[in-house]
Amino acid sequence: TQLLEQSPQFLSIQEGENLTVYCNSSSVFSSLQWYRQEPGEGPVLLVTVVTGGEVKKLKRLTFQFGDARKDSSLHITAAQPGDTGLYLCAGAGGSNYKLTFGKGTLLTVNP
Amino acid sequence: EAGVAQSPRYKIIEKRQSVAFWCNPISGHATLYWYQQILGQGPKLLIQFQNNGVVDDSQLPKDRFSAERLKGVDSTLKIQPAKLEDSAVYLCASSFFAHSGYEQYFGPGTRLTVT
Numbered sequence: 223t224q225l226l227e228q229s230p231q232f233l234s235i236q237e238g239e240n241l242t243v244y245c246n247s248s249s250v251f252s253s254l255q256w257y258r259q260e261p262g263e264g265p266v267l268l269v270t271v272v273t274g275g276e277v278k279k280l281k282r283l284t285f286q287f288g289d290a291r292k293d294s295s296l297h298i299t300a301a302q303p304g305d306t307g308l309y310l311c312a313g314a315g316g317s318n319y320k321l322t323f324g325k326g327t328l329l330t331v332n333p
Numbered sequence: 334e335a336g337v338a339q340s341p342r343y344k345i346i347e348k349r350q351s352v353a354f355w356c357n358p359i360s361g362h363a364t365l366y367w368y369q370q371i372l373g374q375g376p377k378l379l380i381q382f383q384n385n386g387v388v389d390d391s392q393l394p395k396d397r398f399s400a401e402r403l404k405g406v407d408s409t410l411k412i413q414p415a416k417l418e419d420s421a422v423y424l425c426a427s428s429f430f431a432h433s434g435y436e437q438y439f440g441p442g443t444r445l446t447v448t
Contacts, residue, residue, distance in 0.1 A: 226375075264337070264424050264439025265376065310375050318388045321437065323375030 225249070226313055226324035234330040238300050243309055243327040246293045251313035254287055254294045255321070259308040268296075301331045335359065337440035339425050345446045351413040354443045358406070358427030364388075366437065367400055367410050368424040376424055382408065412445075420447045 227246045235241055245254070253272045257265035269278050271287035271294060278285045282305075284297040294311055308328050312321040338357040346352050358365050363384050368376035379398065381389040385405040393400070397416070402408040412419055422442040428435045 263441050264426070266439070267436050270436075312375070318381060318383075319435075320378060320381070320389060321376075323377070325374050 226311055226322055228309075228311060228324035228327050230327060231325065232328050232330075234332065235301055237302060237331055237333050239331075240297070240299050241301055241329070242295055242297045243329070244293070244295050245311035245324055247313060248292065249313070249315070250291050251315050252291075252319075253314045254291070255312045255314065256285055256294070256296055257310040257312060259310060259326070260306075265308075265310055298329075301329075303331045303333050305329060306331050337425055337427055337438055339423075339440040339443055341443055342441065343444050343446075345448065346415055348417055348447050349414040351411065352415055352445060353409050353411045354423050354425075354445075356408045356410070356425030356440060358408075358425070359438055362427035362429050362438075363405075364428045364430060364435075365402055365408050366426040366428075367408070368426065368439075370422045370424055370442070372421070379410070415445075415447045417447050420445060 229244050253270055255270045256268045259265040269285045274289045274291045276287045282299045286295050308326045310323050310326045312323045314321055340355050344352055365382045367379045369379050370376040379393045380400045382402045385402050398412055400410045422444050424439050424442045426437040426439045428437045
């Protein structure tokens with residue numbers, strides 16, 4: 223069974239601070255996705271990383287895929303209250319592109 | 334473009350009762366997924382359909398859970414009988430195809446409480 227460990231589980235910061243969340247596994251994934259989920263809603267895809275060592279930027283969010291395609295990180299610069307939510311990483315594998323999700327990092331950005 | 338629709342949004346039942354959830358995917362999406370998300374955890378895949386065929390149901394508790402997608406469009410997920418540990422959010426997602434590069438779009442979920 224492929225497992226994804228996310229850390230930290232909870233993070234509460236002030237507006238304007240920077241933060242990094244991590245997603246680690248002992249398994250290799252064909253690709254890794256990051257989602258954000260708000261209360262009462264389903265997860266929304268932020269980014270997909272495919273190549274080992276890949277770095278993608280989405281405005282103030284920077285995503286990195288580890289060289290061995292087993293781990294990933296999400297860095298947010300100058301966090302804003304609108305960034306508040308549950309951040310989930312999900313690894314894809316198998317012929318049916320099955321997603322395995324981590325438990326998530328619950329981020330709260332205080333004004 | 335309309336998103337993934339799910340109903341009901343909330344359901345409260347007693348243990349040993351039955352419950353059904355409905356999902357209408359995005360038009361044209363061949364792949365449909367049902368996930369279970371227990372509080373404090375990430376979604377766990379229960380079943381994946383490709384058109385009206387089952388691709389993966391390895392984590393579906395088949396003694397009490399069933400799902401169907403008869404016409405390859407909308408789908409229902411049923412629990413009979415429900416247990417306390419079934420309390421969770423049940424998410425439906427769809428994608429154009431089950432392949433890298435095709436995004437899964439999630440519905441808002443049905444929050445089930447079993448008392």
